[in-house]
Amino acid sequence: MYSTPPLSNSRFQIILPELQTITLYDGTRVNIIEKPTAGLVTIKVIFHTGNVNGTVPGAIAFMAELLTRRTKCKDAVQWNTYIEQRGCTIAATTSHSNVVFTGTGLAEHFSFLVDALGECLGQPGLNEIELERLKLQWITEAHINHSDPEWLAGRAMHIACYGNHRYGTPVRGNVVNMEEHTIQGQWEAYRTMVSAQRDIVVTGPLSSDDVAATVRNLLHDFPTPRPSGLPDDVREVPHTAVVAGIPDALQTVYSIAMPAVGYHHPDYARLLLVTTVLGGYSLARLFMELRERKAYTYGAYSELIVRRYSAITIITTAVGSEYSADALDSIADIVHELAAAPIPAEELHNAKQFLLGEFLRRTETAGQLADLIQTGVIHELPWSFFADSLQHLQNATPEDLLSVQHTYLTPDQWSIGVSGNPSQLMDAVGRHSGGVRLWEPDVSDTEE
Structure with missing residues (x-):
């Protein structure tokens, strides 16, 4: 047996x-x-x-x-x-x-x-x-x-x-x-x-x-390097929404951003773990609700995106137009629920194991190691950062994560991007944002 x-x-x-x-x-x-x-x-x-x-x-x-x-x-x-x-x-x-x-x-x-x-x-x-x-x-x-x-x-x-x-x-x-x-x-x-x-x-x-x-002589004819000027301050605009209008669209695609923290912040490893529980893999809450239970979509995910001068958590999914409103309501409910209560031990264990396996799979080849070094170089991280972060992640308890869940899972601070039929989206999206505007995409637009 x-x-x-x-x-x-x-x-x-x-x-x-x-x-x-x-x-x-x-x-x-x-x-x-x-x-x-x-x-x-x-x-x-x-x-x-x-x-x-x-x-x-x-x-x-x-x-x-x-x-x-x-x-x-x-x-x-x-x-x-x-x-x-x-x-x-x-x-x-x-x-x-x-x-x-x-x-x-x-x-x-x-x-x-x-x-x-x-x-x-x-x-x-x-x-x-x-x-x-x-x-x-x-x-x-x-x-x-x-x-x-x-x-x-x-x-x-x-x-x-x-x-x-x-x-x-x-x-x-x-x-x-x-x-x-x-x-x-x-x-x-x-x-x-x-x-x-x-x-x-x-x-x-x-x-x-x-x-x-x-x-040694690869860049020998280049000028002596000097620091680039600092960019304008990055100020994420909270609780706003932009609808990319596609008349008669049969599909709605959501891309939602919440403020996050970068590699140098002490909450980084814990936020990475919380983001994984939210939508980082196929056992995550977004995936299980929108795909497995409601069958609205092929996938629903979240990802922590760290740039040199900004960090955001992104939620993405695509659903049939008729499910546009309920899908967004469901996403908001899932985020609120995760923000409010400790993560069960088994669910947390699964997310940790996924992140550990994913990291190890990304360090197998010379090219993958070069990519990891590149991340450290760009963000001015010590080489020990990656192993230390994984240890912090493994040591995290449900109680450790609760303050991170409260702080960063914030639908009242998110920015919603969505493409689809405006007649089915403006009111639905407006209920989850402080202001929504219609953007009619033009390949030559200069709005950005």
Whole structure:
């Protein structure tokens, strides 16, 4: 006869690989993890600047993408052949406050990757033809986004939550911004980026001495880094709602933001746990109520989003239009109920186990470790932060969490973004906000 083994209640000890940091002659930090079992190597160059520091919306995102498409010495075909014939990749990702260039490949190609990144960053091939091609591509994608109810709900939430702050705008800017980009503006964005403070991250089967010797001259022609100016204060706008109107829509998509705290706040680990209980996985309350009990949706989730200068808890779901009002009522009831009472022991245990497993799955490869270091570098966290947070999480009791539930589960402070049929939403959403306005999405709008 078969039986189910009991779940473990023992504390899990998180031991991450040692992080070594060296500082180059210009103050650039090189953060290294030697992962001898990895066949691949990942190298990241992180620049601490972005739209939030005052550049033209989207300019840095355009410039960073263009840098990865060609160089001064190689056109697009030559550059792609140069990278891909060795099985390597080089890509750029841009947020409102950072630009990250990532190279990956076999460990034997590490020196090649460093040289390629040096050419990509130090010999920019900013070119009018490539700029026009990228404009066409991203403007087309913007039109596609404006027909996507989930994207529109997210935009509506950011407009409601952040107003005119840069966090309320798309990283790429809007179509008007895209159309106005020039090569001169791209060079200005490039000069802003290369003057910013920066970090290098390397993970893979390489010794720290080898890494230091190889990357020493990667950025040797760059200006001495200086801090970027601080952005305008981020003031989330509480208890507001924006409806992205889609006449005759058959679906309603909600994206709801509540004020939260970032990594440095003592409540962070406990809030992460509470957010997981609310909607972080398939046993969470939002999922169980809206999907399993009411069958309104395929999924309903919550997530703690930490940016460099802001943090919010986001609730997302999509339901049939006929369920719009009751779905929002149900979300509000679930949040109020979780805010009011201690979390049962079994429910709390399940959420802890999920978070532990998720963290471990995100630290298996050299690339995943590089992403973890990137988070620490951007947010100025000690390497011990991640293991310490997981210990705090494991040690949390229902009584420890109750004050966090009271403080941060606050429907009277949330900002609602929603896309759908306005005739079915304005009154329903208005009951859960201090003010609701209709936004009629236009791909060329400049409201953000």
